[in-house]
Amino acid sequence: MPDFLLEIGCEEIPARMIDATSLELRERVHKLLERERLSPTGTISALDSPRRLAVLAPGVPAAQPDVTEQITGPSASIAFKDGQPTPAAQAFARKAGVEVAHLERVTTAKGEYLSARVTKKGRPACEILSEMLPKEVASIYWPKNMYWRKPTEKFVRPVRWLVAMLDGEVVPLEFDGVRAGDKSRGHRILADRQVQVPRAGSAYVDVLRQAKVLSRGEREQQIRKQLDAATRTIPAARWREDKTLLDTVVNLTEFPSVILGNFDPEFLELPEEVLVTVMRDHQKYFAVEDSQHKLLPHFLAVLNTDGDPQGVIRHGHERVLRARFNDARFFWQTDQKHPLRERTQWLKHVTFQKDLGSYYEKTIRVQRLSSWLSESIRQRGIAVRPGVIHKAACLAKTDLTTELVKEFTELQGIVGGLYAKVQELDHDLPESTRFAIANAIYDHYKPESMEDSVPRTVEGAVLSIADKADTIAGMFALGLQPTGSKDPFALRRQANGIVKTIAEHKLPIGLGQLFGDAREAYRDSAAERKFSQTVDYAAALRNFFRERLEFYLKDACGFRYDVVNAVLASGHDDIVQTIARAEAVSRMRGSTDFESICVAFKRIANILRQANTGGVVIVPLNADLFSQPERELDDHMRPINAKFLRLCGQGQYFEALVELSKLRPYVDQFFDKVLVMAPEENLKRNRLALLEMMKNGFSQVADFSEIVIDSKESKESPKQ
Amino acid sequence: MNSSKPNPLTFQELILRLQTFWAERGCVLQQPYDVEVGAGTMAPETFLRVLGPKPYKVAYLQPSRRPADGRYGENPNRLYKHMQLQVILKPPPDNVQEIYLESLGAMGIELRQHDLKFEEDNWESPTLGAWGIGWQVMLDGLEITQFTYFQQCGGVDLGPISAELTYGLERIAAFLQDVDSIYDIVWARDPETGQVTTYGDVRLADELQFSVYNFELADVGRAWKHFELCEAECKGLLDGYAALSQEKSASDGLARNKKRFPLLAAYDLCLKCSHLFNILDARGAISVTERVGVIARVRALAVGIAKAWVDQQQDQPTAAEEEEAVVQRAPKAKREKLPSAVSS
Incomplete structure (x- = not known):
């Protein structure tokens, strides 16, 4: 099966956009191929640089597979009269593309019908790609884009060439006035020429490498290696790791190399913050430091070329940095003329x-x-x-x-x-x-x-x-x-x-x-x-x-999402206490007693919600109506609740929850033996009132009914 | 190193080389605009020419004044007035980047020996209602050119777009000559005597005195009055242009009246407002609450002119009207009164 290649040749794409777009384009091509039943046999890869976004899909079927389906036609009684096909049968046969003799019959609940097996020919990949790819390319998201021909044609920068190939064949497609071919371009300075792509696949990667364009991975590796090598020339020095800066320079270059430059140690009098900002944000240089992280009077610049044998480039970079540092020093001194208080x-x-x-x-x-x-x-x-x-x-x-x-x-x-x-x-x-x-x-x-x-x-x-x-x-x-x-x-x-x-x-x-x-x-x-x-x-x-x-x-x-929901349901005005509550609830998770209490709270919440929607008015609690389990729950709940509230007041939420867990036997007994929604209205209301009291009495830490108990979770004692 | 080259380009040779280069590529060589501007973009050769459908190619030197950037001539890298070489290519050719790189060669820069990057840098001018997409071109870590594809100007979407190349001449010259201070740039070298005139010789007094004026002595009250006068005059003209289309009686000569209407003069007045705003700003005379409002006032003028200009370009007189104008003869046309809104 042929390999597929798409390369969008573009004027320099902003470094900050390349990684995200590369991912998006790969995803778009992947989905397109899948949708069109052209899934590649291998993994889709990308090759991008400031001047190109390329996608390689290995083993794309040359065409969609044919699809055979059974279609149903007119009823047999209409299609044949006296054993002879009527115009209805002939029309159906024409539509299905088969001889009347090859028509089949199916029996359905409504009777016998004509039917035919139809094979839909799969379309060639080339045709589908040339039709669909331009739409995908046009749909790419850019944080900021432009037009250069028609205002409706937008891309990040002008597209200057396209390569679209299935193996050695060009896929004829067009985007924003550019027709795809088999010619790419090399590095702007090192190989400023058209590059013939012999075929999609690894051959493309090879010709680009010859034309001094490396893949993202190769560029990063080359930069890291050269940063190390250049730094080694200074005893006990190292370059300051900076992921964002590294990503930036990787995406500003097609063939990178690194030079070590120096600046006057006098500038080290300026605050390090200023020096590093100038180097990193303005010049995209890496800082060099000693083993105590103290700045050294050197910098590392990443070039978009293969080296600097005569030191011309280093001289240029040093000159610019000197001017920038001089500026900073000038600003520093000027600023002192008017102290902050003025x-x-x-x-x-x-x-x-x-x-x-x-x-x-x-x-x-x-x-x-x-x-x-x-x-x-x-x-x-x-x-x-x-x-x-x-x-x-x-x-x-x-x-x-x-x-x-x-x-x-x-x-x-x-x-x-x-x-x-x-x-x-x-x-x-x-x-x-x-x-x-x-x-x-x-x-x-x-x-x-x-x-x-x-x-x-x-x-x-x-x-x-x-x-x-x-x-x-x-x-x-x-x-x-x-x-x-x-x-x-x-x-x-x-x-x-x-x-x-x-x-x-x-x-x-x-x-x-x-x-x-x-x-x-x-x-x-x-x-x-x-x-x-x-x-x-x-x-x-x-x-x-x-x-x-x-x-x-x-x-x-x-924290787990259910703990977070439970805790936030009890308020979040005081952030420190909210976090302490979340910690306590998390610690209690896994305690059998506590989890059982949570299950009970969930039940209580459901019961009260139903009662509420049923319009039941909750009355003041009447102890005279209690049965034994109710009385026991109430008797134990009062002291436990008092202690619970006192502990909460002291911020001892874990201890408060341990206290609450002691209520478990009485809660279990209550639900085992008592029917809350009793037929007697007064009993029902009294029981609802008891549950309401329990719900409100312990709501300071969390809404326990939010806690999700996984049955397979191992039951350990709470961590201390 | 650059010093190894016997004689790097002088400042004026650099200008000449670039002008020659762009003239050879079909650009009209314009001269600097003679009203103060903050950037080459503001000169009418850019601001107005990029509007409308007519292709155009132009290159010009433009001294650009930014009063707040003045440093009394004490800072080796900062100037109140700097020189830009501005190129407008409308529409941009497909190989515009390649042509630009050739222009670096014309300055004596051998690209194979340097580190070149196009780094994202988009341009926007709230005062002009203009913006574009592009790069700063970095050569060995130095920003040597601003490369912008204009998308909108005076609030008008452009069709076709233009490419704008702005060379920062002082920076490039200092780089070529390998000097650390702008004031040490060799501006000219007498071919007979070898006598050197530096940038400092030519411009230092200018930098010092205008810093003193802009920061210390510019009279705020009078500058405000100037601003208001220029604004009123400009608005009057814009109202007058708008009134042309309203006057039903004049409909037969409308296109001709439009064509001779001085929108270019209105634009000069808008530029003066912009410069006066910059002086007031440098003077610290514009309060926070005023600032946004004043920028909006200048933008309103710029946007008004851009819209009118597009209209004026579209509405070319018919052949019959042209003929009539010739018959009436120029002296008589000159005596014609402008619409009342302006003359009052």
Whole structure:
């Protein structure tokens, strides 16, 4: 069976898009072949580079298999008169493409009918591919695309050639005005020529390699090898691993090589954060460090060519880096002319969000909010320095006015922290206080992802939470909460940051209170007049944070989905307590008594739900109506519940659940011997009231009816 | 290394080489536009020419002023005014990238010895209602050209699109001459005496004095007045153009009246607004609440002109009207009054 090859030759595709698109194209071709009954015998592979997306499918059937089917025609009584075929029979035979003599008969419930076996010829693969592939290519998703011919023809960049082949034969297809052939192109500089592809399959990979185009895997391997080799020339040095950067340079090159360059050690006086940002984000260089992770005055550049024998390229890269570092140093020095404390006023000229005003206004709000926050957690026993937070909040955004941040925006916060460390922030400020302020500013954008660490200090944590809460509160109040894939202000990421920071610093902060305060900080501002009148602010935020916490508990903490559902059903205002409850429930899972209780709660929930929909009104409990099992349950439930609530109040959720588990024999006995939905209305109501009491009495930790008990799960004693 | 070459191109030779290269590929060699612009894109040879269906190829040098980027001549890599060589190819030929790479050869860059990458970089100008898709072209880690396929200009979808190549001349010259400061670039070398004139000799005073003006002395009140006057004049013209189509009595001469209508003058006024906005911005005179609004005001002018321009290009006078215009003779036409909205 022939091999199939499709190569889309394109002007340079953005590096960030190549991996995802390669996967998508492979998937599209795979599904197309499957759908058309042309499934390949081997695994589909891809070969892509900045200038091409190629898919190789080994062993594609030359044609679809023929399909034989039985079709039914007119009834035999109509089709034959006196043993002779009528026009109806002849028409059917024509339609089926068989002789009348070859028509068969089938007997159905309605009588005897004519029938015929029809063989539908499978279409050739070539025909199907040339018809269907252009549609698949046109459907590829691009984060940003363009047109260059007709506005309806869109692709990431202009398509300049196409190769489509089944073995050695060209599949005649056309996309955006380009006709497929058997000619590819080599590396732009090293093999700038048309390359004849002899046939689909490994021959294609071979001719590309000769034309200095390597596969993704080969490029990555070659880069890693050369990074190692170049670094080995410096004693005790290593290159700083950076997956994102590596992926980028792999997808910026067709034939990579690596050079080691140097810079003046004088630049090492600049903060490492600045040097690494310049190298990584602006020049796509790898940093080189010693065994103590200290930066060395070298860099590694990945080239899209086979080497640099005369050092011309290295000289060029060193020159550019020198200019960049000089710029950074110039910015650093210029920025010192106006210390951060002067710049708070300048924030009046920096927009935060068009309806929420300037960063100056944000600064004032965050200052107030973080003061309230620090006071509130101080009262609840957290050691915190309100003065540090106040000053840090005042200066946190001032680095937005610095030359360094205007140039390297990804260093916002970090630059403020670095400047605060070397500047006089206030008269007579002890150095330790200044450093604490600097650290809080430095960390206040953290965590920038779920993998990133949270601010190092409580002061940094409070500032970070207040800053993010202010943004989220403002946007929600405007009615601009994230919807679906639309989240331009990255509010989800910021909310995740709040959850993670509160969780890891174990801060006693209620979300309701936090966002009430954050909203309060906007009172009487110009922004407030723009706020939506229709949005239920509190409810929207509650739902938003429920989702965020669900994500955090499942994805970051690894709790089972049913534990998460159970725990969130009991509320999520206090993140630390919610996590503690989830931990307790997870630990109790596997205890036979506890699981049995969960089953009972599920039963209770069902009974109460049915009773509710049946319109049964639950009355106050009447102990005089109790039978023995009811009385025993009630007698034991009261002290256990009291103890349970006391333990919950102390945050000892596991112990509380152990206490609850002691109720099991009485619950079991109750359900064994008592019919809840008794015919006597008063008994029924009383029993429902007892169950309602039990449900409500233990709802502080979780809704146990949400816990899913797998029968095959091994029954162990709870982990201690 | 570049220094090993006996005499790398001077700044002016670089300009000449590029201009010659593009002239030989069929481009009209235009001269720099004589109204301040922030980028070569804003010159009418780009902004207006990319609109409408008519093919066009043009190359021109364009000094581009960005008041906020001034550094008093103290920073070796930053300028208030820098020189761009701008090329517009409408529509772009299929081998536009290859032709571009040839132009590097014309500057004396032997590609086989260098590291070349096309890295994603899309361009957008909110003030012009324009955007495009493209790359920054990186040579040995240096961004030497901005390569953009225009998609929209003045809020108008383009058909055909244009390719815009913008060469950053100071960077390229510093690279070719292997100097670390823009001010050390050799601008010219006297062939007889070997006497060298540097970029600093030519432009340093310019950088210093305009930084002082833009950052310290530009009178905010008067700059605002200038802005408002230019805006009002521009709006008046746009209203006048719109009024042409409304006037029923003039319908017979409509196409001719449209053709002679000074939209080009309106565009100059829009450019002045844009530059005045940049000065006010550098001066720190535009508050947060104003900023978005002022950009929107300039964009409204740019978009209005783009739409009118497309209309004006479509509505070419008929042969009969042309004839009539000739019969009426030019002097009389000159005395014709513009619509009242403008003259008031």
